[in-house]
Amino acid sequence: MARGKTQMRRIENATSRQVTFFKRRNGLLKKAFELSVLCDAEVAVLIFSTRGKLYEFSSTSSIKETIERYKRHKKDIQAKNPPVEQNKQHLQQEMASLMENIEHLESSKRKLSGEDLGSCTTEELLELEQQLERSISSIRTRKIQVFRQHVEQLKEKGTALAVENAMLRNKLSLQQERGSNKEKATVPSADISEVSDVETDLFIGPPETSRKRAL
Template sequence: MARGKIQLRRIENTTSRQVTFSKRRNGLLKKAYELSVLCDAEVAVLIFSQKGRLYEFSSNSEIQKTIDRYRRSTYDMDTYKSNLDQCILHLKQETTDMERKIELLEVSLRKLSGECLGSCSIDEIQMIGDQLERSLSSIRARKPLCLV
């Protein structure tokens, strides 16, 4: 026989609430035990009743070991996330720097190929000419070596 779906809200009757708490607590602790046995999982369950009474289950001998392991794990994740954020920030900065370098190199290439000499000053044109002459001299010096 299937149970009907119950509405999730606080049970007003104190006695019914206490009985339901007790049954559900026992069911939850049983499920935790089954999970630890069947799946060889490390399980810890902490339950505080409305009156403040503590109920606990631990698959190993001490629940504190599991809690400490949880804290170390969350600390490691926070540290990892912090390091990852710093790495991402560094890579974004490096990307921006590389984009600037690419842009400057493209402008330099256009100037060397003679595409945008109209916006250059006389000194810039002189430097470009000197660079082209040095490049031409270097090519002429290597030409006989390549023909051999």
Template sequence: MVRGKTQMRRIENATSRQVTFSKRRNGLLKKAFELSVLCDAEVGLIIFSPRGKLYEFASSSIPEVLDRYKRHTKDKVQPDQIQSVEDIQHTKQETASLMKKIELLESSKRKLLGDGLGSCSLEEVKQIEKQLEQSVGIIRARKMQVYREQMERLKEKEKTLLAENVMLREKFEGLEDRRKSSRQTEDVICISGGGSDKSDVETELFIGPPHDSRITRPLLN
């Protein structure tokens, strides 16, 4: 019958946990001592109790064992550690290259501004002059292009304003024509309406009997 493996867990009772720690610690220290003596092995053991108390054993001394451990792990660097070291070295090289490029750019900038030309040879000065002439040519070409673009925009704006001016003038002339036509119509109405009033209305005052063409003289009493 095969027994199942017992799962190890933390001892919850503080007293039992302390008793177990003392027993297992003493047994571990004893085994380390026996291993170092029986097998002539260099052993180093460090234990910290739950309360932070230090227990240690070393066949020679703890610092010597730690130094030997560091030398051993340094000689056996893991592949991922090797890659990390290579990446760091590559980053350092790139950083140095970028710093050198920045210094060259700063020096070139100062020379283009006319500073630091004392150490330049005749060929270097000619090269700088050529670069400046090329830069000036490019700047002037860009300036002329900007001028042309502005002129085109102004011409388009002028066309728009002229079209608006023509439209407003036509609108104004139409209003004037309608106003003149309205005035002429009012004048015609006034003239025709005044003649009709004079023919229909009697303006003279007559006192006496009505006029008869058969009476030639007044009657005498």
């Protein structure tokens, strides 16, 4: 007769559950012993019954040695490679915190814009009002500073233009004075014509004849 397959679930009947526990416990301890002998492996098994009774097996002289070895090995692995699950949980917590901060900032932004004010209490509305007044005061102060800087820049630009204008006027005045001095130093054309009208005695002929004529 074929043996039926046992379903992997808790046995409801207490007597059957106890009988199955003893059978499976003995089989597990036997398999652990065989594994340690056949494969020269260090094996340790701890079993606690539902009543809290301890059953143990160790291939070494003491099960504590195997447990200590296990702890050292686990610590070395964790030091070299941090647990993935631990990193995952840390990242999830950090992401949740960031999302919460973003949501808080978005909510504050909407409230400062005059939106979603229905859920605000009187204290929150007063705080928003004071915050807006402080922001407006800071904006006005900065605006006055910018205006003053702009006025100072215009004044400096006006001063520079005035200096440049004065330099151009002086340069123009010097050029005009030099031009008038050149005109004074030049002889007029009328005077040149008068000089050319001076009478001269010009005689063409032998020198002696010119002398007699002069006498």
